[in-house]
Amino acid sequence: MPAILIDKVTKQYAGSTTPAVRDLSLTIARGEVYGLLGHNGAGKSTTVMMICGLLRADSGSIKVFGDDPAQHGPAVRRRVGVATQDIALFPSLTGLENLQYLCRMYGLTPDHNKLMPLLERFGLAADAGKRADSYSGGMKRRLNLIASVLHDPELLILDEPTAGVDVQSRAMIIAYLREMNAKGMTIIYSSHILEEVEKLCQRVGFLSEGVLIEQGATADLLQKYRTDSLENVYLTVSGRSIDV
Amino acid sequence: MKVLATIWKEFLTLRRDPGGMALIFLMPVLLVTVMSLVEDVPFRDYRHFSFDIVCVNEDHDTLGDYIEQTLASSGSFHLVKEYQGKPLTKATGMDLVSSGRYRAFLYIPAHATQRLNGKTAIVVQSLMSGFGIMDRPERDTTDAVEIKVVFDPVIQINVKQSLLYAIEKIVAGAENKVLMAKFSEQVKKMTGSNDTMPRPDLSKMIAVTSEKSYEGFDELAMNSVQHNVPAWAMFAMFFIVFPLAGNFIKEREDGSLLRMRLIAGSRFHFIAGKYVFHFFVCQVQFVLMLAVGLFLLPLLGLPRLVIGNEILHIALAATCISLAATAYGMAVAGAFRTHQQALTFGAISVVLLAAIGGVWVPVYVLPHALQVASNISPLSWGLELCNDVFLRHTDFRQMLPQVSKLLVFAAACLGLAYFLLNRQNTR
Numbered sequence A: 001m002p003a004i005l006i007d008k009v010t011k012q013y014a015g016s017t018t019p020a021v022r023d024l025s026l027t028i029a030r031g032e033v034y035g036l037l038g039h040n041g042a043g044k045s046t047t048v049m050m051i052c053g054l055l056r057a058d059s060g061s062i063k064v065f066g067d068d069p070a071q072h073g074p075a076v077r078r079r080v081g082v083a084t085q086d087i088a089l090f091p092s093l094t095g096l097e098n099l100q101y102l103c104r105m106y107g108l109t110p111d112h113n114k115l116m117p118l119l120e121r122f123g124l125a126a127d128a129g130k131r132a133d134s135y136s137g138g139m140k141r142r143l144n145l146i147a148s149v150l151h152d153p154e155l156l157i158l159d160e161p162t163a164g165v166d167v168q169s170r171a172m173i174i175a176y177l178r179e180m181n182a183k184g185m186t187i188i189y190s191s192h193i194l195e196e197v198e199k200l201c202q203r204v205g206f207l208s209e210g211v212l213i214e215q216g217a218t219a220d221l222l223q224k225y226r227t228d229s230l231e232n233v234y235l236t237v238s239g240r241s242i243d244v
Numbered sequence B: 001m002k003v004l005a006t007i008w009k010e011f012l013t014l015r016r017d018p019g020g021m022a023l024i025f026l027m028p029v030l031l032v033t034v035m036s037l038v039e040d041v042p043f044r045d046y047r048h049f050s051f052d053i054v055c056v057n058e059d060h061d062t063l064g065d066y067i068e069q070t071l072a073s074s075g076s077f078h079l080v081k082e083y084q085g086k087p088l089t090k091a092t093g094m095d096l097v098s099s100g101r102y103r104a105f106l107y108i109p110a111h112a113t114q115r116l117n118g119k120t121a122i123v124v125q126s127l128m129s130g131f132g133i134m135d136r137p138e139r140d141t142t143d144a145v146e147i148k149v150v151f152d153p154v155i156q157i158n159v160k161q162s163l164l165y166a167i168e169k170i171v172a173g174a175e176n177k178v179l180m181a182k183f184s185e186q187v188k189k190m191t192g193s194n195d196t197m198p199r200p201d202l203s204k205m206i207a208v209t210s211e212k213s214y215e216g217f218d219e220l221a222m223n224s225v226q227h228n229v230p231a232w233a234m235f236a237m238f239f240i241v242f243p244l245a246g247n248f249i250k251e252r253e254d255g256s257l258l259r260m261r262l263i264a265g266s267r268f269h270f271i272a273g274k275y276v277f278h279f280f281v282c283q284v285q286f287v288l289m290l291a292v293g294l295f296l297l298p299l300l301g302l303p304r305l306v307i308g309n310e311i312l313h314i315a316l317a318a319t320c321i322s323l324a325a326t327a328y329g330m331a332v333a334g335a336f337r338t339h340q341q342a343l344t345f346g347a348i349s350v351v352l353l354a355a356i357g358g359v360w361v362p363v364y365v366l367p368h369a370l371q372v373a374s375n376i377s378p379l380s381w382g383l384e385l386c387n388d389v390f391l392r393h394t395d396f397r398q399m400l401p402q403v404s405k406l407l408v409f410a411a412a413c414l415g416l417a418y419f420l421l422n423r424q425n426t427r
């Protein structure tokens, strides 16, 4: 059974004239790192929200570890971690308090010996006692990522986890994700930074205006489009190539 | 556990928000104090207060003197007979009131006694003619003896009415006296008797007395403190809608609510934790405001709040009111998407419910339609419950109607809130 099985899914927001996601079919195997790419408004975040059951598809079917997230939302969300594109934290709590509180809400006992190494790993240990609203954009994003792995999810979905994050921290994040993947975690990675995707993802899919226009193993795609960078693949498939 | 964690989180959040703390705890204290001080004036007992009346008596005879004496000796009024050393005339007296220097002007015209005597004679004669002992008199075609009271337009309606009432009462008494005197004079004339007729003492005929409808309190009058402290306590407690809905929507906007949606099975506990925390905030507000009435207001020269001596009853009342107020805040938080909508609706609805609920002025002085409307205001139920417990010494059974109304309201609001907050789950 694959981690995710999306079959002919369409989603149109109320009040909108065109669907945000159209006839999307996608399979992601367990243990895979899948890159979800596309221009602004292509439908990446919409897809992510449907996978974790916070948005309902109009038609088609979604299975996450065999469960329909629209029907068994809690069961799915117990196995899935989501680092949302919009920061989802409590601004007036400190970094550490945020994690402690979220642990409790997951039904876990906050364990200092688990939380501090995580904060350390993402370069936040020194600021653990500061309020989250005093964090810089990149710091918030890192804390947001930690918040999504507290319950040791089997599937981790990252919606632009490196936006506004400096080079060192980005390297920390990538290293962490590699390590988690090596331990068997399935990862969906959405980003505009294609070098990162190229380094990290075994397979990628290109969304354009809600439609999956190309997908495949990263190496295969580079070969198919005879190029050495995913960026060129992206520009070609999206019809926005600058060197036709 | 998750509920406790949420309560702790809410506590930390509030503690780190000095503005929010001030809004929740300082504003109600200020509100109760200022409102009690301001509204103390109309509630005040006028017995120890003497009201100046400009008085011009051109009658200089029995009636005029009687009115003057009775007013002066009542102690509630002080008659101003001259201004800057000069005796007043009708014109200068009027001036003093129309210029706003004094609030009321009493004018007794010349020959008032004489005219009253003439009129009385006609009345007595027509009474006698009914028995066939005198001729029927000619009809009285003259105008009534007019005693004029002129008021400054800024005078308070209830002061005006009590002054008018006092003068009318004095005049009625004077009429009675003159009528009796005339009557006995006529009878004497007809019987040729020299004895004075015994004067009946009318004051022993009917006595109106007032009594308290409850036992145990001495000298308890509804005063500014007794009305304003519970009334504005209701207002402040229902105003929890402001910080509560604000807090909810802020969390929705800054994404922390999204985080809760991503955590399986956290939603109910999250909402419950928020509810319980704000319930306690309401309780603290209530205690604070009682403390103001008990300790602070007496220091400012106001009467001390009477709260009865049934701590359990007070606690039950406070609990029901807080449950209802907090639930209302939750429902408003769920019903609106933006800060502005929720806060505007929340504030205006609480002000309206307060107005019809008798927070500004007691329900019994409202027009009939509003009195009926006040039945739907949870603030009015809460206020009634406070009066029950503080003043009427009611037992649990008598508290039941208001208690159950508040609890049903709380349950309905909570149900609505849970439905609305869940609806936002899947757009």
Ligand SMILES: Nc1ncnc2c1ncn2[C@@H]1O[C@H](COP(=O)(O)OP(=O)(O)OP(=O)(O)O)[C@@H](O)[C@H]1O
Pocket (backbone or CB within 6 Å): A013, A014, A016, A020, A038, A039, A040, A041, A042, A043, A044, A045, A046, A047, A085
């Ligand atoms: N809540 C919403 N209501 C209505 N339309 C929406 C809503 N959210 C997104 N959309 C629309 O759906 C389309 C897809 O949006 P989505 O957020 O999924 O794009 P995205 O690929 O994540 O873009 P980005 O790279 O900018 O994050 C866009 O056209 C967007 O305008």
Ligand SMILES: [Mg+2]
Pocket (backbone or CB within 6 Å): A044, A045, A046, A085, A159
């Ligand atoms: Mg997005």
